[in-house]
């Protein structure tokens with residue numbers, strides 16, 4: 027795989043989705059993920075704390091793979107890049123977001139659910155897309171069916187995944203990585219339960235090893 031970030035995402039296997047209300051939690055949260063052996067985070071632009079969270083995590087752990095999620099406009103792509111994001115994820119396929127990320131040299135993985143969206147992504151030069159919301163869209167069975175014609179497309183399922191059902195996705199060789207919020211749940215952060223987040227990160231790492239070897 028020529029893209030270094032894609033390679034890292036594949037090696038990590040599971041990517042924690044992070045929704046922080048307060049950027050002050052960035053250091054403790056990134057420490058927990060790194061200690062748990064899962065040095066990465068998709069920091070979602072659903073809260074005003076996103077850019078500052080990315081900035082703090084990237085500074086604290088320069089080797090950690092920190093990127094932006096829920097990126098809904100080209101302006102947010104620029105903001106994410108300036109904060110230090112190394113990838114751009116989005117829930118849907120917005121060509122202006124994809125093009126801006128490509129222009130800035132950022133790895134971009136937009137969300138898709140249907141054949142039409144997958145073909146649109148391929149038309150934009152992409153060979154990896156999210157499958158979102160994975161579980162409610164029919165899970166791994168639906169993903170295998172819908173993607174059968176697109177033999178060169180790889181996937182990153184997100185939405186409704188947990189430490190159990192993630193195994194079914196990881197076992198398929200066309201999964202780049204899986205994303206989910208269960209590792210660093212917003213409530214756990216708010217309650218300061220960073221030990222639990224570290225334990226969930228470690229468990230996720232072990233699942234990846236167990237399934238992919």
Ligand code: 3PG
Nearest residue numbers: 043184185186187206207
């Ligand atoms: C999201 O964008 O919300 C991610 O897909 C995570 O979904 P989850 O909260 O169901 O894991």
